[in-house]
Amino acid sequence: AQTVTQSQPEMSVQEAETVTLSCTYDTSESDYYLFWYKQPPSRQMILVIRQEAYKQQNATENRFSVNFQKAAKSFSLKISDSQLGDAAMYFCAYRSHLIIQGAQKLVFGQGTRLTINP
């Protein structure tokens, strides 16, 4: 079974600075998807960024980028120019590439609470 580990329960950063959230995972599959989700106080899950394992290029979405190290099974999220609205819980998640029943579920890490200091 796949597992996702986020070793940083809490992180804080000054507004406008850059912060990196860590995530490692374990899988025996060679093809899969990795995601970062944001959960603000409203608790609505918001997709921040996704990465297909077969792509070597790291995904980027505006101020958000990832450092995907497949061999190391590491998938960190970098937030540049942090804004107050970035404050939230961030979850790293894994999903199999298989389309068979049951394989499409997301496996979440424990989450990292990010605080932005003004």
Added chain:
Amino acid sequence: GAVVSQHPSWVICKSGTSVKIECRSLDFQATTMFWYRQFPKQSLMLMATSNEGSKATYEQGVEKDKFLINHASLTLSTLTVTSAHPEDSSFYICSARASLFDIRLKPNTGELFFGEGSRLTVL
């Protein structure tokens, strides 16, 4: 974008009663829906996977008779917490996966879309 709506967003009930939570995909067909449970300051734990027209697949440790899941149509899945007790109080979140053949979603990457969540408080 794809929208998943959950109702109710917050429900309070007495111990021993049953509560039904609905999860609807508003603008796409959801062949698969997932129900998660989230305790305060914790991660999302998958409870079950439901596929339209078939029985739900429950994760280990989840009581299928306690948490009844029905996915009767391509746009609706329901979670019924039967004989609720205070320990069932939690935040329940559904997510839906679109059919890869649904052309209304462009691009359609089979991504999962989340509902707003439902907070259940059992007194």
